[in-house]
Amino acid sequence: MTKSDYTSLRMGVDYYPEHWDRSLWEQDALLMKQSGVALVRIGEFAWSRLEPREGEYDFAWMDEAIDLFGSHGIDVVIGTPTHTPPRWLTTKYPDVLPITPNGGVFQPGVRGHRCFNSRSLRRLGERLIEQLAERYAQHPAVIGWQIDNEFSMLDSQSEQATEDFRDWVYRKYGTLERLNQEWGTVVWSGEYSEWNQLTPPLGGSPYQNPSFLLDFARFQWDSIVDFQQGQISAIRRHCPDHFITHNFHSYPQRLDLYAVGEELDFASFDYYPNTSPEKAATSPYSGALSLDITRGIKRQNFWIMEQLSGSPGGWMPMWRMPQPGYIRAYVWQAIARGADTLVHFRWRSATVGAEQFWHGLIDHSNVSGRRLAEFVQTSAELQRLAPLLGQTSPKAQVAILMSPEQLEALRIQKQADSFDYYENIKTYHRVLTKLGIDCDVIDWRQPLDAYQVVIAPHLYLLDDEVAERLSHFAADGGTLVTTARTGVKNLQNVCEMKLLPGLLADCTGVTVRDYDPLGSDIVRLDDREGEQFACSQWADILEPADGGRTEVLATYGGSVFFAGEATITRHEFGRGETYYIGTHPEESYLRGLLLGIMQKVGIPYIEGLPASVQVSVRSGESGSYLFILNLGREPRRIKSLGAYSDVMRGEGLLSGKLYNGHEIELEPYGVEIFRLIL
Numbered sequence: 001m002t003k004s005d006y007t008s009l010r011m012g013v014d015y016y017p018e019h020w021d022r023s024l025w026e027q028d029a030l031l032m033k034q035s036g037v038a039l040v041r042i043g044e045f046a047w048s049r050l051e052p053r054e055g056e057y058d059f060a061w062m063d064e065a066i067d068l069f070g071s072h073g074i075d076v077v078i079g080t081p082t083h084t085p086p087r088w089l090t091t092k093y094p095d096v097l098p099i100t101p102n103g104g105v106f107q108p109g110v111r112g113h114r115c116f117n118s119r120s121l122r123r124l125g126e127r128l129i130e131q132l133a134e135r136y137a138q139h140p141a142v143i144g145w146q147i148d149n150e151f152s153m154l155d156s157q158s159e160q161a162t163e164d165f166r167d168w169v170y171r172k173y174g175t176l177e178r179l180n181q182e183w184g185t186v187v188w189s190g191e192y193s194e195w196n197q198l199t200p201p202l203g204g205s206p207y208q209n210p211s212f213l214l215d216f217a218r219f220q221w222d223s224i225v226d227f228q229q230g231q232i233s234a235i236r237r238h239c240p241d242h243f244i245t246h247n248f249h250s251y252p253q254r255l256d257l258y259a260v261g262e263e264l265d266f267a268s269f270d271y272y273p274n275t276s277p278e279k280a281a282t283s284p285y286s287g288a289l290s291l292d293i294t295r296g297i298k299r300q301n302f303w304i305m306e307q308l309s310g311s312p313g314g315w316m317p318m319w320r321m322p323q324p325g326y327i328r329a330y331v332w333q334a335i336a337r338g339a340d341t342l343v344h345f346r347w348r349s350a351t352v353g354a355e356q357f358w359h360g361l362i363d364h365s366n367v368s369g370r371r372l373a374e375f376v377q378t379s380a381e382l383q384r385l386a387p388l389l390g391q392t393s394p395k396a397q398v399a400i401l402m403s404p405e406q407l408e409a410l411r412i413q414k415q416a417d418s419f420d421y422y423e424n425i426k427t428y429h430r431v432l433t434k435l436g437i438d439c440d441v442i443d444w445r446q447p448l449d450a451y452q453v454v455i456a457p458h459l460y461l462l463d464d465e466v467a468e469r470l471s472h473f474a475a476d477g478g479t480l481v482t483t484a485r486t487g488v489k490n491l492q493n494v495c496e497m498k499l500l501p502g503l504l505a506d507c508t509g510v511t512v513r514d515y516d517p518l519g520s521d522i523v524r525l526d527d528r529e530g531e532q533f534a535c536s537q538w539a540d541i542l543e544p545a546d547g548g549r550t551e552v553l554a555t556y557g558g559s560v561f562f563a564g565e566a567t568i569t570r571h572e573f574g575r576g577e578t579y580y581i582g583t584h585p586e587e588s589y590l591r592g593l594l595l596g597i598m599q600k601v602g603i604p605y606i607e608g609l610p611a612s613v614q615v616s617v618r619s620g621e622s623g624s625y626l627f628i629l630n631l632g633r634e635p636r637r638i639k640s641l642g643a644y645s646d647v648m649r650g651e652g653l654l655s656g657k658l659y660n661g662h663e664i665e666l667e668p669y670g671v672e673i674f675r676l677i678l
């Protein structure tokens with residue numbers, strides 16, 4: 001197996017051999033094979049079984065499990081077990097446990113009780129991983145590794161974290177004078193005169209110096225990257241042909257996804273779309289965003305390392321069961337947006353432990369039923385279509401920029417009630433998704449050459465590098481959309497003494513004369529045709545630049561004293577144009593605005609997509625494939641979108657019915673896949 005094989009389209013399951021009686025393994029592996037399971041992920045919480053006592057390793061059970069899967073032709077991904085240090089370790093080396101901001105100890109018993117700065121954890125973890133890597137490097141069934149499990153920031157304030165934080169700050173600023181200057185510690189007598197006065201944000205109060213808080217978050221994110229790097233190096237030393245990934249989860253995360261992704265071969269995501277009927281209107285769209293974010297981590301296809309298989313529960317009251325077709329539809333949604341391999345969590349619901357009610361494909365009874373049958377059907381479809389869809393990927397002409405630093409800075413100082421960075425990104429993404437427009441979501445520091453339209457919400461922190469890149473993008477013919485709270489601060493989280501939007505004032509052709517943090521209050525917004533909309537969260541009162549090249553697209557209306565003032569503008573800049581949206585308009589306004597932009601630029605869109613229907617395209621050398629998904633409980637119908645052959649139902653892979661000018665019926669959770677006929 002070479003690294004390139006992680007691009008195969010196939011399905012697997014998460015399995016915990018150590019949780020089940022040995023007598024079940026054989027029948028599980030056999031049923032997996034018959035069910036179309038191509039791979040299993042194992043091991044990610046099994047430290048106490050792999051090293052029951054310090055330095056005493058037991059790999060016999062893992063050998064047996066891997067051999068068994070191998071004998072059935074099932075590949076194995078090994079998870080490194082550092083998410084759950086065992087009790088012998090936390091007792092003997094208490095520095096492994098994170099210290100909470102209030103000085104408490106994050107006790108073992110649940111999981112995630114590991115301080116990323118702990119040297120004992122790194123040393124003992126890497127030693128175990130090195131042994132695993134050496135042992136399974138040549139095993140024909142083992143194809144790759146998952147590092148740890150679902151990283152997120154812990155705010156650990158242990159002694160080691162404190163020491164490492166001081167080093168990090170020293171490396172960044174060099175002297176206390178510079179540190180005091182850059183952070184503005186003069187406020188409230190926060191100046192440091194000795195390095196040992198510098199601690200993590202003890203007490204956890206959000207009302208501390210915002211520059212310090214943002215740097216502490218960056219330090220923690222770097223600690224996670226370092227922690228991960230130790231494991232990656234240990235694995236790569238022995239397994240140069242194996243891939244390495246990590247399973248990201250539940251966005252937004254206080255984590256530098258892009259830095260974590262850098263040394264990985266590809267990103268993975270744990271996907272649990274919400275099954276509750278009251279989330280039906282939003283969940284398919286927030287899911288689509290999560291998938292696009294995951295693809296954006298490395299700007300390439302990705303895996304789902306855990307995919308919903310039954311009612312989730314245990315951490316909370318159980319969610320509704322997935323309706324017939326739900327499991328299959330969400331597999332295809334992930335593939336449509338760039339997933340290649342999907343691993344279902346989990347094979348069978350646990351009979352022991354905290355997650356007994358987070359349901360797997362098979363229930364506790366071990367009697368297989370409807371959900372496994374749906375997996376079998378989906379896996380068979382995927383195997384049939386893999387030769388066509390393999391090596392294809394979504395190719396977007398529109399990008400939304402995302403930044404963990406903006407997220408954190410806007411969390412540290414919420415700008416107004418109801419103003420939420422991630423929710424606003426969701427809104428822009430949802431508007432595009434409802435128009436059937438493929439969109440990448442990428443790190444705000446990425447090159448933009450691939451795109452015609454870039455939407456850059458709330459670039460609250462801004463530096464010359466990004467401002468110049470965005471300005472060049474527009475000057476060279478791109479369309480740039482910026483929004484309120486752009487250019488407010490520098491990267492130290494310090495306010496700029498500049499008219500907003502600061503470094504982007506020239507490129508956007510506006511300045512902000514005044515602003516009103518509206519919060520949840522609603523203000524009227526009037527477009528140029530006199531149509532009225534609502535806006536909220538924020539109101540920038542804009543001053544279009546002199547020279548007539550800035551057009552006012554919308555003004556405030558109603559009884560506010562700033563009625564008639566500009567809120568949304570368009571500016572010609574070089575060969576391109578820039579839009580500045582000084583408020584948060586209701587979705588229908590944004591829809592019209594973005595649709596107008598797409599028409600102008602010539603990016604295809606679909607008007608009138610019914611609610612819950614998502615359309616996206618994967619393309620590559622084998623052709624372009626259109627996915628039409630009904631992610632809702634009601635049947636839907638849409639007009640065909642051109643000349644396509646039906647590959648989902650086609651008898652031979654490329655034969656099938658032509659759809660041109662017909663209506664396509666979508667059953668609840670229906671999935672249609674067509675190949676574009678040129």
Ligand code: GLA
Binds near residue numbers: 345355358
């Ligand atoms: C996460 C974890 C899994 C499991 C599932 C379900 O995604 O990675 O180990 O706990 O959630 O809760």
